[in-house]
Amino acid sequence: xxxxxxxxxxxxxxxxxxxxxxxxxxxxxxxxxxxxxxxxxxxxxxxxxxxxxxxxxxxxxxxxxxxxxxxxxxxxxxxxxxxxxxxxxxxxxxxxxxxxxxxxxxxxxxxxxxxxxxxxxxxxxxxxxxxxxxxxxxxxxxxxxxxxxxxxxxxxxxxxxxxxxxxxxxxxxxxxxxxxxxxxxxxxxxxxxxxxxxxxxxxxxxxxxxxxxxxxxxxxxxxxxxxxxxxxxxxxxxxxxxxxxxxxxxxxxxxxxxxxxxxxxxxxxxxxxxxxxxxxxxxxxxxxxxxxxxxxxxxxxxxxxxxxxxxxxxxxxxxxxxxxxxxxxxxxxxxxxxxx
Ligand SMILES: Nc1ncnc2c1ncn2[C@@H]1O[C@H](COP(=O)(O)OP(=O)(O)OP(=O)(O)O)[C@@H](O)[C@H]1O
Numbered sequence: 001x002x003x004x005x006x007x008x009x010x011x012x013x014x015x016x017x018x019x020x021x022x023x024x025x026x027x028x029x030x031x032x033x034x035x036x037x038x039x040x041x042x043x044x045x046x047x048x049x050x051x052x053x054x055x056x057x058x059x060x061x062x063x064x065x066x067x068x069x070x071x072x073x074x075x076x077x078x079x080x081x082x083x084x085x086x087x088x089x090x091x092x093x094x095x096x097x098x099x100x101x102x103x104x105x106x107x108x109x110x111x112x113x114x115x116x117x118x119x120x121x122x123x124x125x126x127x128x129x130x131x132x133x134x135x136x137x138x139x140x141x142x143x144x145x146x147x148x149x150x151x152x153x154x155x156x157x158x159x160x161x162x163x164x165x166x167x168x169x170x171x172x173x174x175x176x177x178x179x180x181x182x183x184x185x186x187x188x189x190x191x192x193x194x195x196x197x198x199x200x201x202x203x204x205x206x207x208x209x210x211x212x213x214x215x216x217x218x219x220x221x222x223x224x225x226x227x228x229x230x231x232x233x234x235x236x237x238x239x240x241x242x243x244x245x246x247x248x249x250x251x252x253x254x255x256x257x258x259x260x261x262x263x264x265x266x267x268x269x270x271x272x273x274x275x276x277x278x279x280x281x282x283x284x285x286x287x288x289x290x291x292x293x294x295x296x297x298x299x300x301x302x303x304x305x306x307x308x309x310x311x312x313x314x315x316x317x318x319x320x321x322x323x324x325x326x327x328x329x330x331x332x333x334x335x336x337x338x339x340x
Contacts, residue, residue, distance in 0.1 A: 019217035056232030112170030123158030
């Protein structure tokens, strides 16, 4: 890794220029008329990430978190909308233009066992993206060695193979591979969910340090709200491809305003039974079941019989989602929940 990146406004954009902007993103899978009749996997999502900021993207399995990550990384082209990296829409670039931007936008995947090529040394793995950027072989190796040191591994790990490292060490190597190019935005796709608890804490601390040191913007995909609370400043709550609620991490996790977020936070495991009981009580007061559970929907909701997840969110009725205030979008069902 090179010296800490220049985080001046000129290098990173001004405060008014987010590192990453996602606007009205619509993503579909499949092709043909039949696919068009299906609801899109991502349906009109938009949010920003400032330089040095972490935005947590949470939601149950299938809500569309990874699909947003894929659209941002150019792995799946959106049907419409924009993904702007420092103001430039990366969804409309040619392959060549995209390659030249690749250094600015990197990814760390969930599984450190499958994301590193077992047949390549760690040095080869770290040098490769630098060589693609046009960095000379000798300099690339120096940067690879520094990159390993910056994630707490010895520089001579360049000569070893992935099988010689533990899961946590492999994830450090994956982080070094992402950061060795001095990116501006990193997509972290469940980067600690394959690790044990103590290793998770170490890797999260490392990510927080590297973000603060280099002014990195993280799109942090996770389903564990505890983990998100540790690293993210803001949270975007996703459900069936739409944003249900977004705001500062403390307020969204401690005082969720949307019934779906209440259900999601209530479903998250918490270490203290008292806190879990308080969440359960809050959920019951709102009349919402656990996310993804078969509990009855809110009493009095006329759409409850048609709500497939029985969370009290009337999927049949979307759109319209309406803006309740600057930080909350809700289906009309929210109006029926007095505590909101
Ligand atoms: N390659 C694909 N082809 C067709 N549909 C897909 C494909 N990938 C994802 N989907 C669908 O898109 C929706 C969103 O999936 P996605 O993987 O983005 O959710 P997720 O929130 O990341 O889930 P998880 O937490 O389980 O990884 C789901 O309905 C899923 O079935």
